[in-house]
Amino acid sequence: xxxxxxxxxxxxxxxxxxxxxxxxxxxxxxxxxxxxxxxxxxxxxxxxxxxxxxxxxxxxxxxxxxxxxxxxxxxxxxxxxxxxxxxxxxxxxxxxxxxxxxxxxxxxxxxxxxxxxxxxxxxxxxxxxxxxxxxxxxxxxxxxxxxxxxxxxxxxxxxxxxxxxxxxxxxxxxxxxxxxxxxxxxxxxxxxxxxxxxxxxxxxxxxxxxxxxxxxxxxxxxxxxxxxxxxxxxxxxxxxxxxxxxxxxxxxxxxxxxxxxxxxxxxxxxxxxxxxxxxxxxxxxxxxxxxxxxxxxxxxxxxxxxxxxxxxxxxxxxxxxxxxxxxxxxxxxxxxxxxxxx
Numbered sequence: 001x002x003x004x005x006x007x008x009x010x011x012x013x014x015x016x017x018x019x020x021x022x023x024x025x026x027x028x029x030x031x032x033x034x035x036x037x038x039x040x041x042x043x044x045x046x047x048x049x050x051x052x053x054x055x056x057x058x059x060x061x062x063x064x065x066x067x068x069x070x071x072x073x074x075x076x077x078x079x080x081x082x083x084x085x086x087x088x089x090x091x092x093x094x095x096x097x098x099x100x101x102x103x104x105x106x107x108x109x110x111x112x113x114x115x116x117x118x119x120x121x122x123x124x125x126x127x128x129x130x131x132x133x134x135x136x137x138x139x140x141x142x143x144x145x146x147x148x149x150x151x152x153x154x155x156x157x158x159x160x161x162x163x164x165x166x167x168x169x170x171x172x173x174x175x176x177x178x179x180x181x182x183x184x185x186x187x188x189x190x191x192x193x194x195x196x197x198x199x200x201x202x203x204x205x206x207x208x209x210x211x212x213x214x215x216x217x218x219x220x221x222x223x224x225x226x227x228x229x230x231x232x233x234x235x236x237x238x239x240x241x242x243x244x245x246x247x248x249x250x251x252x253x254x255x256x257x258x259x260x261x262x263x264x265x266x267x268x269x270x271x272x273x274x275x276x277x278x279x280x281x282x283x284x285x286x287x288x289x290x291x292x293x294x295x296x297x298x299x300x301x302x303x304x305x306x307x308x309x310x311x312x313x314x315x316x317x318x319x320x321x322x323x324x325x326x327x328x329x330x331x332x333x334x335x336x337x338x339x340x341x342x
Contacts, residue, residue, distance in 0.1 A: 155307035164274025254338035
């Protein structure tokens with residue numbers, strides 16, 4: 001049948017689209033943040049396509065998808081408030097129903113192969129406390145299939161490790177990554193194969209720890225937790241903490257495909273702290289499936305740092321909308337790519 005003429009499908013990101021995405025404040029009723037490097041990050045996304053809603057040459061809504069073989073990841077979801085209704089908000093129901101109808105049609109057409117090869121699912125990460133994300137999930141029949149932990153690792157003065165080295169060759173580590181992650185749901189290599197990579201070797205030059213990293217810049221409007229708003233205001237006056245969090249321009253490192261031999265927590269700490277020193281940063285945010293074996297074995301023994309003590313571990317649901325004709329879902333941890341969260 002095709003979409004309403006208000007919707008445009010394009011592989012190019014226009015200035016109007018970047019303007020919309022730059023204006024969006026993300027997060028929950030607790031934490032609020034805004035991406036500062038949207039134009040850079042959207043250019044790094046793999047095989048991206050944008051479904052934009054335009055009126056008078058202005059983008060008033062958009063969903064962007066990273067097309068990953070049999071699955072499409074929902075990378076950006078931003079619509080004007082009057083096209084969303086959820087919780088206690090009952091206004092603009094007609095416009096909300098219009099958006100729901102058009103997007104349901106688009107999902108069905110993609111499943112039917114009208115925009116290329118048919119796929120098995122759409123998937124996304126949503127905060128269960130975020131009203132707008134819940135509206136998207138519940139309105140379009142997404143189901144929760146897992147949970148991702150947001151684990152911080154911070155150091156005021158990260159120590160240099162003579163064992164941590166930067167590695168440019170994906171060929172040297174791809175067998176390790178595949179051996180540890182190829183059986184995870186939504187595993188793909190497009191992002192992980194891109195440098196920079198960091199490793200630790202043993203005395204025989206065998207790689208015993210690995211992580212691919214990315215960098216992000218956010219503006220922090222409010223930290224999570226009951227005192228998150230107060231913390232955000234007083235951080236500039238707190239020695240130590242103000243090195244870890246800079247609300248106006250919060251820069252941090254995001255690891256993915258993390259491997260540590262024997263799931264050794266001391267080795268994981270050395271890898272993360274060595275990366276912070278090498279990158280001249282003070283904070284790592286690691287988004288990892290909460291059932292990931294490395295994370296489960298290390299989460300109670302690693303000294304995660306000052307920020308962890310203040311905000312703890314926040315979580316996001318992994319949700320998906322399956323093609324009715326797709327094969328049965330096989331339960332497994334979900335592979336997380338750093339760029340999907342920044």
